[in-house]
Amino acid sequence: MAIRRQLPGWPRWALLAAMLGLAGCSGGPSRGSGEIVLAHPASTEMTRLYADAADAFERDHPGKQVRPLPITGSDYYGKLLVLMAARESPDVVWMGQGFGEFADRGVFLDLEDRVRADPSLDASEMPAEVLNWYRANGRLSGLPFGLDLNFIVYNQDLFDAAREPYPRWDWTLEQFLATARRLTQDRDGDGKAEVWGYRGGMEPFSFGARLLTADHTAPDVASPEMIHYLRFSLDLMYRWKVSPPIAASDLEEQESMVDFQSGRVAMLHGHSWLLPDLRKRMAGRRWEICPPPGVNGRAHWASSQGFCISRDTRDPETSWQLLRYLVTSDALWPLADHVAPVKKALRTRMLKEFGISRPDLRVLSEAVDHLNADPRVPNLTELRSRLSDAVERVIQRRAEPEAAMRVASREIAEVLARRH
Amino acid sequence: MxxxxxxxxxxxxxxxxxxxxxxxxxxxxxxxxxxxxxxxxxxxxxxxxxxxxxxxxxxFADLLGFRNTPEGWAPNDPRFWKFTGNTLFLMLGIPVNVAASLGLALLLRRGGRLQVTFRTLYFLPSICTGIGIYVMWQWLLNPDSGALNKILAVVGIAGPGWLKSYEWAKPGLMLMGLWSAAGGTNMVLYLAGLQNVPSELEEAAALDGAGAWGRFRHVVWPCLQPTTFFILTMGLIHGFQGGFDAAYVMTRGGPDGSTTTISYYIFQHAFRWFHMGYAAAIAVVLLGVIFVATALNWRWGSRE
Structure with missing residues (x-):
């Protein structure tokens, strides 16, 4: 063996050790001593905003260090759970409707006593309903700062071209449908509209439908309200042909935005987090937002943005200071024009400073009285996937709404039973 | 000694x-x-x-077992069987991809001034990042504004819904797979295999009056058996394991689970719903299936 003869003993062992080292070494500790890690969903705007907030906190709290941890991709909660399971938990974590899945695993610090003891935190400034979204077993484990909401975005130029009055804020589903029909244009009559009246699907909440019963112990997806929601959605796509068939996934949102931007869609189901993107895409064009129509009047799908502290944090006190700073100071004020602030005073300020310039932010501000949220239960992701599978089956016309919802109901019941 | x-x-x-x-x-x-x-x-x-x-x-009982319901016997986890069906359906593209790779390799073997250019062009999809390819095909397959349906419309064909349609989502993914796999590694392997075909055998066959098809069938194809066997074996393994990245980027497994493969189902259980044990059980079953399929292929291939 020529190579063996060429290499003396020790380099061979050194080579082996180096290879083993390369293979076996991890990246080492993920944070510096005394550093607080702040995890949040990543986007260009958010990443800059949280970096600015971290800098501002460090200036106000000499000796403290904050490292923002932007988590990229669509699966924020999944990635965060994996981090926590690997005992690499960030100290302060952004938290929305996934709260229940985390709280159930006992990964958050109980903040009840800290909130009670802090006179600067006026909980009455926040809607009690929203504050309760951060309670687990009656104990507060997080604080919200903003609300994510849905609405309808509409292209005013297309409305004007069709001589269609802009939507009223108290419009009914029938009025919405009539508007969508008048805005839809299929000039060559091939069944595929050149301009769709609407795109993006409806929210079950607009029909009074919900995932679980009020006590969250049983499915409620086979209700007449849910069937009404599905029949109405089918009619939009296949009977009246005012909306293209949609996919029940987040991919739908990206494609819808492109269609809206290109003037191929007159009305779009939108969410508050899309507002920065909408402003960019629709710059120089006339567009506006309005509340979604509902069977029983105005009903917004809602979720919240807030923060929790990991149970595994090595510095609970600084983490608490950072959380308080983020939810009470002006640190996240730049978010106020697309995340309705939870605090009433900030909502008032939002309207004063951003006014009713495009879009009309009163839609977000006044939505606070019409909130409908998914229950913050453990396994929410799985429960919702059972429902969305069934909805997709109906939209693909592979099952009648009643049959699909019977299956979904059984599956949701099985998931709930597994939990208990 | x-x-x-x-x-x-x-x-x-x-x-x-x-x-x-x-x-x-x-x-x-x-x-x-x-x-x-x-x-x-x-x-x-x-x-x-x-x-x-x-x-x-x-x-394993939850995954593979059946239960007696008022409607008759039903699988405990119907999704698993459905997604196994999806995986097998998508694997129907493997022989087509192999045939296309072989066809391209035979064409390139003929030489010509642009041979290197064509080799590079055909191999390009293999060195492009997967995500970029998936996003590009997502737009190509868009039923309304996608290039594919626009081209079909020119010749008077109303294009299908592709990734938006339960029936057409899988063929759409297979079409993309064909585009990216035909000129990829398999083609290079076949090109290498073709270089090992003894030219004297082909010349002898030609002297005996064999046409192009006869030379291919009786000389070239038998010489390529080891290459084909390797490509098929690897294709089977990748086929069973595959489908995750395309489904994650292009369809999220939809519509109605039509593009969810076994590997995507493992991901859902493990990292969406955190059923680690169940996900591991699916992975073990997948391992067993791949082992058996490879063993059968090996046995058949060895005999050939």
Whole structure:
């Protein structure tokens, strides 16, 4: 063996050790001593905003260090759970409707006593309903700062071209449908509209439908309200042909935005987090937002943005200071024009400073009285996937709404039973 | 055999072991141990946070078992069977991809001034990042504004809904697979295989009056059997394991689960719903299926 003869003993062992080292070494500790890690969903705007907030906190709290941890991709909660399971938990974590899945695993610090003891935190400034979204077993484990909401975005130029009055804020589903029909244009009559009246699907909440019963112990997806929601959605796509068939996934949102931007869609189901993107895409064009129509009047799908502290944090006190700073100071004020602030005073300020310039932010501000949220239960992701599978089956016309919802109901019941 | 010779052989054996050691260690750490851990994990119920709970073969019973319902016998996990069907359906593209690779390799073998250019062009999809390809095909397959349906419309064909349609989503993915796989590694392997076909055999066949098809069937194809066997074996393994990245980027497994493959289902259970034990059970079943399929292919291929 020529190579063996060429290499003396020790380099061979050194080579082996180096290879083993390369293979076996991890990246080492993920944070510096005394550093607080702040995890949040990543986007260009958010990443800059949280970096600015971290800098501002460090200036106000000499000796403290904050490292923002932007988590990229669509699966924020999944990635965060994996981090926590690997005992690499960030100290302060952004938290929305996934709260229940985390709280159930006992990964958050109980903040009840800290909130009670802090006179600067006026909980009455926040809607009690929203504050309760951060309670687990009656104990507060997080604080919200903003609300994510849905609405309808509409292209005013297309409305004007069709001589269609802009939507009223108290419009009914029938009025919405009539508007969508008048805005839809299929000039060559091939069944595929050149301009769709609407795109993006409806929210079950607009029909009074919900995932679980009020006590969250049983499915409620086979209700007449849910069937009404599905029949109405089918009619939009296949009977009246005012909306293209949609996919029940987040991919739908990206494609819808492109269609809206290109003037191929007159009305779009939108969410508050899309507002920065909408402003960019629709710059120089006339567009506006309005509340979604509902069977029983105005009903917004809602979720919240807030923060929790990991149970595994090595510095609970600084983490608490950072959380308080983020939810009470002006640190996240730049978010106020697309995340309705939870605090009433900030909502008032939002309207004063951003006014009713495009879009009309009163839609977000006044939505606070019409909130409908998914229950913050453990396994929410799985429960919702059972429902969305069934909805997709109906939209693909592979099952009648009643049959699909019977299956979904059984599956949701099985998931709930597994939990208990 | 002298003592010196024996010592030398022992030394060679030691050196061989030493050179094998890094790979063996890497294989043990990164493959053997995770596989063993997955097999062990499949016997537990574990959500990453609580202590794993031993459940024996319950995960396998939930996955593969059937139950008596008022409507008759039904699988405990109908999704698993549906997604296995999806995986097998998508694998129908493998022979088509192999045939296309072989066809391209035969064309390129003929030479010509632009041979290198064409080789590079055909191989380009293989060096492009997968995500970029998926996003590009997402737009190409858009039923309303996609290039494919626009082209079909020019010749008077109303294009299907592709990724938006339950029936057409899988063929759409297979079309993309054909585009990216035809000129990829398989083509290069076939090109290498074709270089080993003895030219004198082809010349002899030509002298005996064999046409192009006859030379291919009786000379070239038999010589390419080892290459084809390798490509098919790898294709089978990748086929069973595949589909995750395209489904994740392009369809999220939809519509109505029509593009969810076994690997995507494993991801859903493990990292969406945190059923680690159940996900491991699916992975173990997948391992078994791949093992059996490869063994059968091996047996058939060896006989050939």
């Amino acid at each position: 002298t003592a010196g010779h024996s010592r030398s052989k022992r030394g060679d054996f030691g050196a061989a072991l030493l050179f094998l050691l890094p790979n063996a260690l890497g294989f043990s750490f990164f493959t053997l141990f995770p596989v063993a851990a997955a097999v062990a994990l499949s016997l537990f119920d574990w959500n990453l946070f609580t202590e794993p709970r031993f459940v024996g073969l319950a995960n």
